[in-house]
Amino acid sequence: MNASSPAKPASAADPVVEKLMDGHYDRQLAAFEARLEEAAAMLRRAHAAMKAENTLRS
Numbered sequence: 001m002n003a004s005s006p007a008k009p010a011s012a013a014d015p016v017v018e019k020l021m022d023g024h025y026d027r028q029l030a031a032f033e034a035r036l037e038e039a040a041a042m043l044r045r046a047h048a049a050m051k052a053e054n055t056l057r058s
Contacts, residue, residue, distance in 0.1 A: 019025055
């Protein structure tokens with residue numbers, strides 16, 4: 001694409017644009033972040049339990 005040609009405007013019928021505008025990707029990101037935080041919390045609990053049992057391996 002050269003600098004003199006204007007970018008093609010996104011069509012309202014484009015499914016990616018529709019999902020972006022209706023918040024679909026924001027919801028997916030929020031769900032992913034929640035799952036990631038749950039997994040991190042589970043790992044923190046497992047680490048704490050192993051540390052309490054003094055079975056933590058390096």
